[in-house]
Amino acid sequence: MGTQSYSIFRAALLVFSLTLFAACSSTEDVDDQQTAGGESDTGSSAQTSGTSEPPPLTAEEIAMEEALRTTVFYFDFDVAEFKAEDRETLTYHARDLAGNPGRQIRLEGHADERGTREYNLALGERRANGILNYLIVNGASRAQIEVVSYGEERPAETGTNETAYAANRRVEIVGR
Amino acid sequence: MKTCRSLMAIILLAANAAAHAQLSIQITQGVDDPIPIAVVPFQTAGIGFGAEDVARVVANDLEQVGEFRALERENLLSMPSEQSEVFFRDWQVMAQDYLLVGKVTGTPGSQLVQVQYEFFDVNRELLLAGEVLSGSISQLRDIGHEISNIVYEQVTGLRGAFTTQILYVVAERAPGGNTSFRLEKADYDGRRPQVLLRSQEPIMSPNWSPDAEEVAYVSFETDLPRIYTQNIATGQRRQITNYPGINSSPVYSPDGNMLAMVLSKDGSPDIYVQDLRSNELIRVTDHPAIDTEPSWTPDGRSIVFMSDRTGQPQIYQIEVGASSFDVERLTYDCFQCAKARFLPDGNNLVHVRRETRQSPTYQIAIINVETLRVITLTDTSLDESPSLAPNGSMIMYATKYQGRGVLDAVSIDGLVKFRLPSAQGDVREPAWSPFLN
Secondary structure, X not given: OOOOOHHHHHHHHHHHXXXXXXXXXXXXXHHHHHHHHHHHHHHHHHHHHHOOOOOOOOHHHHXXXXXXXXXXXXXXXXXXXXXXXXXXXXXXXXXXXXXXXOOOXXXXXXXXXXXXXXXXXXXXXXXXXXXXXXXXXXXXXXXXXXXXXXXXOOOOOXXXXXXXXXXXXXXXXXXX | OOOOOEOXXXXXXXXXXXXXXXXXXXXXXXXXXXXXXXXXOOEEEOOOOOOOOHHHHHHHHHHHOOOEEEOOHHHOOOXXXXXXXXXXXXXXXXXXXXXXEEEEEEOOXXXXXXXXXXXXXXXXXXXXXXXXXXXXXXXXXHHHHHHHHHHHHHHHOOOXXXXXXXXXXXXXXXXXXXXXXXXEEEEOOOOOOEEEEEEOOOEEEEEEOXXXXXXXXXXXXXXXXXXXXXXXXXXXXXXXXXXXOOEEEEEEOOOOOEEEEEEOOOOOOEEEEEEOOOOOEEEOOOOOOOEEEEEEXXXXXXXXXXXXXXXXXXXXXXXXXXXXXXXXXXXXXXXXXXXXXXXXXXXXXXXXXXXXXXXXXXXXXXEEOOOOOEEEOOOOOEOEEEEEOOOOOEEEEEEEEOOEEEEEEEEOOOOOEEEEOOOOOEEEEEEEOOOOO
């Protein structure tokens, strides 16, 4: 389920978001070039990974690896759209799925405990669907992704306080 | 009306240390002027020590609903067990309005018992009810609840709900972090719980069939939310749905033939009705926003549901099988109104209410859809999943107490409250049974 290793995800997220913050302007440039190169680049990079001598990792590849380590995305209260700062990370996830058609993931949507349970189940799905659509628009295939909402049934943290609530409003990317 | 509430906190003795935790009731708020009733310990003959104390069961039942106060046993002046031993003046002196006496007689060499009871109006010096009930010694608790039903109906005119049961979900987090889930059934007061389903994955939304033989619920046992029904006596289960996306909120129609539900297979959660005989699926709502939490109107012709089509949850109503998807909006005056269900009168709607955007607190309330008058029944902040007693007298709901999920009940006028504390785990999503006999 991925919930047990959740605290590791959180720690990774924290470290990563700090790195991303520091390297923000440079990655943006790389990202722009990559997006412009788009579809023609995908084939060649897949071939590169098949060759025998391991080439040095490019800045882009490093950024990709770091982005893929972030698998939990947090949401504001009563908000179904993912945060703007997660867009870049999710773009890397989409590209990874596009480049690896055999890869399958699950998007697990969650809500905090406020509000009714069935509405929270629906809100969790709406959050996961927001990420689903973004991944598809950025190259992932619908068939690679399963969406499930747990609503408020699987909190990452127990507790009736804003810290717990913020940790629980999330979508997790889980490998299948 | 709300200003002069008296607080009582009567913690009942946990009668036996069962293998797992029993819920037991605490009265958290009673009426100011409860009806005084003397429940004399029943005389026993031919039954072993440790059998259920029938008079105690009755006294507890009556006090739990808040309208009665049982005379303390140490204040009893005499211990009559039948009419010939009753001197009404004794009870008039003690300012008791009603008196219950009785006796439990065992049969040597058998489990069979006979319980005779007599119920009196002290002021009119009148026998109101009396009979002999029989059963096995293990049914003494049920017999006590039956006597409570009769006493309650004699005094209030309303059918007692003391022999009813509840369903609820328990989530228990192990020290390692894994959470396990149980669907349980218990007496209305939380006693004698039975596990109907155990799972390592969430269980949600238990709902009784109108004949109380089946329960419908959502289980994530396949890693996806799917709707199941389960025969309570045999344990036989049937998976009802396997559509992509959310499959949730199963609710039996009043005639038991249909199951309202929520499916998001067509993009967003919408209300559907499945005919349990033909398996035909009827779409009831069609909107890109969230439509969920269906409940049937008392006539079984329409469905009340929650939708956030205007941005925030509000309550709507739609006819099943109507030619259009036009809806009637029922609530306007709350920031969020959700999880609604009509009382049998078809005018008053029980719901979960968040009054303002600024204050994210959720309370159980009743709105009259004709006059739009609102009565907020609870004053805690995370109240949800209201479920109505079959006699319409009380609403059981889930709330948080000291960080844990507990079940509370409140009378329909908001005056009486009781709590079923959980010994372990989070208890939630109560579903009060129909009348069982």
